[in-house]
Amino acid sequence: MRRDPWQAIADPTRRRIIEILTEGEQTVNQIAQNFKISRPAISKQLKVLQESSLIEISTIGRERYCTLSLEQLKEISDWIKNYEHFWLSKLDKLDQHLKKKSRK
Amino acid sequence: MKPQIEIKRVYKYPIVAVWNALTDKEALSDWLMETTDFELKVGHSFKLKTKPQGKFDGILNCKIISFDAPNSISYLWQSNGMKNPTTVNWVLKAISESETHLHLSHNGFEGVSGWLTRQMLGIGWKKLLSNKLKNYLQDEKRSMASNS
Structure with a gap:
C-alpha cells in the first residue's frame, strides 16, 4: 500500500517521529520511549510512515530498526x-x- | 513574520505599466495564468488556471485582501494541495519615470512545508545534512549541472 506522504506528515506524532529519526537510526523501542502513548500506537504510526516511504524499517534479530528515507x-x-x-x-x-505592450 | 518567498526585481517600465500588468485580466492571462474573473476590488474572489500537474488540479483560488493603486496589491492564494490559503504581496516603487522596483513576497506556507523548513534549519537536520543527505544533494546538483 502506498500512502500520501503529505498526509503522513500532517500528524504531530508522526512529525515528532521524523524529528527523532533525524538524529539517526533508532529501534522501535527507543522511539516509543519518547512518547506517552502505547507501543502498539507508535507501531501503527510507524507503519503509516513506512507506507508513505518516509521511513524504512528493517528487522535485525528481535529488534526493528527505523531510518529516514531521504529521497521522499x-x-x-x-x-x-x-x-x-x-x-x-x-x-x-x-x-x-x-516589452510587448510597450511596442504597441 | 518573515516571508517564505521573497523576490525583488527592477523593470525598465513606468510604474503604471507594471501596475496594469498586475491588475488587468488580459495582462494576467498573458504572463501569469489564465483568468476570466479577475476584478480589482477588495474582497473579490477570482481564479487562476493552469495545467494540472500531479496532485495539483491547476486551479488557484484567489481573493483580493487589499490594494493601493499603483503601489501594492495583496491576495490570498490557495491550491487544492494547501490546507490554508497563502498570501501573495506585490509592492511597486517608482525608481524613475521609466523604472520600477518590484517586490514580490509569498508567505503563509503553514503546516507541512513550514514544519519542513524549520526542520531543515534545526539541529537534527544539520546532523543529517552532514552525512547522507549532503552526498545525495551533491549528486543531484551534479546531475542538474550536467543537464543544463
Missing part, C-alpha cells in the same frame, strides 16, 4: 523551492509582457 523527504522539501522557481519564471514572463 527531499521531494517534499523541494516544494517551496519549486514555488520559488515558479515565480522567477513568471517574473521573466512579466518582463516579456511589458
